[in-house]
Amino acid sequence: MELKTKILKWGTGFPVAMLNKKTSDKIGINFGDRIIIKTFSKGHQEVSAITNTITKLIKINEIAVSSELKKQLGLKSGQKVEISLAPTPKSLNFIKKKLNKESLSQEEIDEIIKDVVENSLSEAEIALFISAMYKQGMSMKETIYLINAILDSGNRLGLKYKYMVDKHSIGGIPGDRTTPLVVSICAAAGLIMPKSSSRAITSAAGTADVIETIADVEFSMKKVREIVKKTNACMVWGGALGMVPADSKIIRIEKMLKIDPESQLLASIMSKKLAVGSKYILINISYGKTAKVDKKGALRLKKKFEYLGKYYKKKLKVVLTDGSQPIGNGVGPALELKDIIRILDQNKKGPKDLEEKALFLSANLLELSGKSKKGEGINLAREILSSGKAFEKFKQIINAQGGKLIEFKSAKFKKNILAKKSGRISEIDNKKISLLAITAGCPADKFAGLYLHKKKNHRVKKGEKIMTIYAESKSRLNEAVKFYEKEKPLKIK
């Protein structure tokens, strides 16, 4: 049946189409059913969507589409589309195969990922896939199939340089914002580093959120190539590039279910690195009691990453770093950027732990790519930072991304947390610190978050300032302070 598109600016979180009840009755579609929408433009794009029905607002010959669908099909108001009832996706059988402990082939995984991208699988069906991966596990062979499938479903950056490098941290450590520093140092040294980063999902800030406080991070693939050609690097949001659309959808459901199968974690990271196309890849795994992984888990992941690096013929190195407490002082988009600028600007004094970690990672990339000889990377990195070359490069990249360095304003409200007794800070809980910053309004409120005046093993006196919490509203601030009192993210012994 042919219908005319009606654009509503209707955000649903997933692709939904609304039909007049009479239209849906006529073609035997019920609300909740899945339909296929086909365009008549070149390429005859088609995707699936969930049907809503309504008796008013939408005419009999109309179809209203959610913002997600409009974007996916590039629909315009009044555009004609063809709709039909969607068949049960074949890939559901493959998901059940995995659930029943059978191995999947490349073709079967391809079919699942294709159906994820085309919305042919519902949220419940994708949840079943995640559950099957989680419970039965995937072999390295299947993980590779998954990487290939995710990679094939999206765009590639398609740049070729001799010294193209990339870096990934598995995350989980608040304030651990090394990426802008590593990118600036490496790009200043002549390495090419097209860095695509994520936004925060369960943390207080992602690199994309941090950079967005002073520059744009959403660009087309074409524009990203231009920025990289001009500055050797970029710091953009990966989600806008459509490199791994399947991955984004799967991750959304994983976050909802709060489970994260290892095969999907490996596939998610590797497919992004491969889509960018860098030859030299550094993976940073921070481990600790309140980090994402403990030492044993870190070593197991390391082995798997190394295997995948070899398989895809990449020079890949995995470093294990200390994840026992937050890195730097600021937690939250703008507060983390302040730390970074205090490190880059040699007239200011930034947090030493963040600086040393960034230098260590930069040195590894310089040596891995052959820019530096073994053992000399750290000196080169330090020289580039202290000479101000890294700061110049940072400003150049920010500039190419339509931004500039500005003097930050502070959040509207703040509250100093004082030590209730004298002693030594014996523990800082990464997870609770993240939740505290989120409670204060991160990542949506860019200037919200917290500043750690004291770190682990520091001595404090009763009444001394140990932390400042920032928020954009009085109620958010109160909630954060309440959270602090209840959860006690810092321990004094």
Added chain:
Amino acid sequence: MELKTKILKWGTGFPVAMLNKKTSDKIGINFGDRIIIKTFSKGHQEVSAITNTITKLIKINEIAVSSELKKQLGLKSGQKVEISLAPTPKSLNFIKKKLNKESLSQEEIDEIIKDVVENSLSEAEIALFISAMYKQGMSMKETIYLINAILDSGNRLGLKYKYMVDKHSIGGIPGDRTTPLVVSICAAAGLIMPKSSSRAITSAAGTADVIETIADVEFSMKKVREIVKKTNACMVWGGALGMVPADSKIIRIEKMLKIDPESQLLASIMSKKLAVGSKYILINISYGKTAKVDKKGALRLKKKFEYLGKYYKKKLKVVLTDGSQPIGNGVGPALELKDIIRILDQNKKGPKDLEEKALFLSANLLELSGKSKKGEGINLAREILSSGKAFEKFKQIINAQGGKLIEFKSAKFKKNILAKKSGRISEIDNKKISLLAITAGCPADKFAGLYLHKKKNHRVKKGEKIMTIYAESKSRLNEAVKFYEKEKPLKIK
């Protein structure tokens, strides 16, 4: 935040609320997020819903609710409600516990079921629960917890009679419409049989669909009690009674995923029987190559039902019956009802297999409840049927449900299927016969379906009529004929 309800007649398949984008921004809610909606009426009902956002149509102080939500909260246009961001459901942790092979307690399963009923769990999260039950299995202890939890989440019929009986067939056999016959015979014999039935979900017809061709099947609990008091019985749609709301929601996702964990099957059936409150329960399991279960599966289920019967102190009997082919001649709501009336009306000739099966099941209930002595149930059942008392009782129940016997019209289009060669019918595939009737328009088109002129082991001559397909549109008929040619649900040897 307080908002005014706007009613849209908006069907979504699950509870969705639409907010103006400005409203959602103000309270920090994004589309796809889950909110809690609370009413100010007595009892302060609250449920969760998925948020949609829109820039037009809905005012800043308004909330539009989907039909599902309207019904659940009994909302009226203009009614004030309070909304807030929903927290992550605690029960998600219990689902993950099961996924990790741990056992669940009564309290944990209660929490899961409560969250299913209140929409606090998303479809993806319910899918994870189903997957966990499917993969890890549930012990009989956990199955009992599940039954208790489902039972506690809904209403009970609350009638008490000495001879209150119930019957359940696990389904999967087309045309196997014994319920109206068993209900009529047993009620005429003085047993009390308040029968709540399902509508078709993956089959051509459920008992509720069949009865609905001549009477109402959706009643309030109060009205059902009145009908039972008047006629000893009823044949109503269980879904309208809210006896097991959790079960209906879980089943909807199971059908989407096409998996059906045994513990959920047991819990689903037992909780319904317990909500009705009958003391004598007959479970009919039809097994066969193309039935839901084979003989081994049937015996395993039998044991488990018997265990549950003992646990809940019910007189429960399980009978295993032949499920090797469809029962009766008609498949489809009206066509099945025709078979039933031909059996009840002693002036007509109905299908013998359906009649014998109904008498067998009736006899079992008569003996189980003590109405008949051992071995004498079949004679009493046969006497009630042949004397016309069962037909009288049937008409009385239909009458009490606002219906009456009418001469049926036929579907608009039909096509006779002729034997392509002479021989013996060696096989009739239950699943393919169901799909054929669905393709012809069942269960939505009440008069669509098929009529089997020949059954298994019957001899046919080339060119002889073996089946007639009925449909309400030419295109549906053509599709059904095409399906027949391709899938060959009957085999002639």
